[in-house]
Amino acid sequence: MTTVPVGGEGFAAYDVVVGRGLLGQAGSRIAPFARGRTVIVSDETVAAIHGPALTASLEANGIRTAMATVPAGEASKSFPELERLMDQLLAKGLDRKDVIVALGGGVVGDLAGLAAALYMRGIDFVQVPTTLLAQVDSSVGGKTAIDTPRGKNLVGAFHQPRLVLADIDVLATLPARQLRSGWAEVLKHGLICDPDFFDWLAGEGAAGASGDPAALERAVIRSVEIKSAIVSEDEKEAGRRALLNLGHTFGHAIEAELGFEEAALAHGEAVALGCAMAFRYSASQGLCPPADVARVEGVIAAAGLPTRLDQAGRFDAGALLARMAGDKKAEGGALTLILARRIGDAFVSRNVDSALVTDFLRSEGAA
Structure with missing residues (x-):
């Protein structure tokens, strides 16, 4: 306990x-x-x-x-x-x-x-x-x-x-799919600020994604410790708490376009896909090493979670961008994204150029 x-x-x-x-x-x-x-x-x-x-x-x-x-x-x-x-x-x-x-x-x-x-x-x-x-x-x-x-x-x-x-x-x-969906949020915590935790999740800890109780307990404890430290510092998301939304701006937009149909995409699946997209976008802007992106994609895929937009469906880049502009983190219609310098080093990027995001979404397969 x-x-x-x-x-x-x-x-x-x-x-x-x-x-x-x-x-x-x-x-x-x-x-x-x-x-x-x-x-x-x-x-x-x-x-x-x-x-x-x-x-x-x-x-x-x-x-x-x-x-x-x-x-x-x-x-x-x-x-x-x-x-x-x-x-x-x-x-x-x-x-x-x-x-x-x-x-x-x-x-x-x-x-x-x-x-x-x-x-x-x-x-x-x-x-x-x-x-x-x-x-x-x-x-x-x-x-x-x-x-x-x-x-x-x-x-x-x-x-x-x-x-x-x-x-x-x-x-x-829990059904296996719901367990995997939750695992996406566990992986997110490692990606935000704890590369050692992510290493464990990618190795021995990966058993938690399949329901191993000991691995799950350790994963839940460490995730709660990370979230507690961030929330205690920033209750109402005035600053650092926004990091907890890694993957969510892309993910929420995709969910909204699908009408929040869990049969099409569960929330954790959307977060996993969003994390992979956030790392790829970061790499496209020269912020994150491609090797880290490949590792993130591999660990997410190994957990049975989506990493590519076409795994969720077909999307229009303009519609996704409009959803992202309406996200809670957006300010004055300007995009705010949680991006990464490397695994375990996420940061808040404000006033993101929407044209760059549109180009990225199209490179991801959106029309």
């Missing part, structure tokens, strides 16, 4: 606990600040698999518990599902002493976290992430959001959880 603290100027510290058997310990860990009732927010699939164990743990510790569910899938990160969830919470009569527990992947965590931020102007919530992607990324740092037809995560709030419980055991229930 490993505890990683998160906290910085302007927001209260909380713990991310990583280990095995945490679902059964959830009640005792949440009880100290559960002054009223607890509502578990989950999707219909996860609620059936893990809801009974979490409910039993909470109730065994004297915590009154109810359940609110949303449909599984990215489509639940929407205004209609947010409204429906808020209505469920209001119908249950929650007050400011009550706690929301997000049980699920990134969709549930983002939606439940935003509901907690909005409900009576903010109530406590706990993240119990059940996917690898959520454990290493979306559950840590307080970003909550829904999607709109104009882009991903454009409507949201910063609302830090009181606690994050990352139970490695629950990852055993």
Whole structure:
């Protein structure tokens, strides 16, 4: 069991606990600040698999518990599902002493976290992430959001959880594709600032992408340590936190063009593709050695993740550029990209020339 603290100027510290058997310990860990009732927010699939164990743990510790569910899938990160969830919470009569527990992947965590931020102007919530992607990324740092037809995560709030419980055991229930999708975010952390971690992920640690529990635990711990250090320094992405978006500007644009259809491209797959594209763009501008690009592509491909645009579909360069210009990191319509000097040395590049990006997208196969 490993505890990683998160906290910085302007927001209260909380713990991310990583280990095995945490679902059964959830009640005792949440009880100290559960002054009223607890509502578990989950999707219909996860609620059936893990809801009974979490409910039993909470109730065994004297915590009154109810359940609110949303449909599984990215489509639940929407205004209609947010409204429906808020209505469920209001119908249950929650007050400011009550706690929301997000049980699920990134969709549930983002939606439940935003509901907690909005409900009576903010109530406590706990993240119990059940996917690898959520454990290493979306559950840590307080970003909550829904999607709109104009882009991903454009409507949201910063609302830090009181606690994050990352139970490695629950990852055993994940389909192989979801596990690989989460692995993309693990690789991203090494690419940003830890070349030694990336080396381990490319070698012995690669077993984590296939579900090895020991490798997964080490990968989750190190990923959370990296994200915690960055978030604690820059809660609201005024500077260094933008590095965590390596691969996301390209990836989000591709996802949006595909209509956020997970069957076509899962979020982690889009991030993996986006990371490969960010390294190739960096090399095209003379910023990154071609040998590093080839290594990044090889490690991503070895994990069963896409590295080339045509693996995701056919795209129009202008449409992708328009999506990128609407990204949250864009300023005044000018592009901001996370680029790389080498593996483990990413940086924020502002006011990127859109003509250069258009040429690059066309070289990648966009029309």
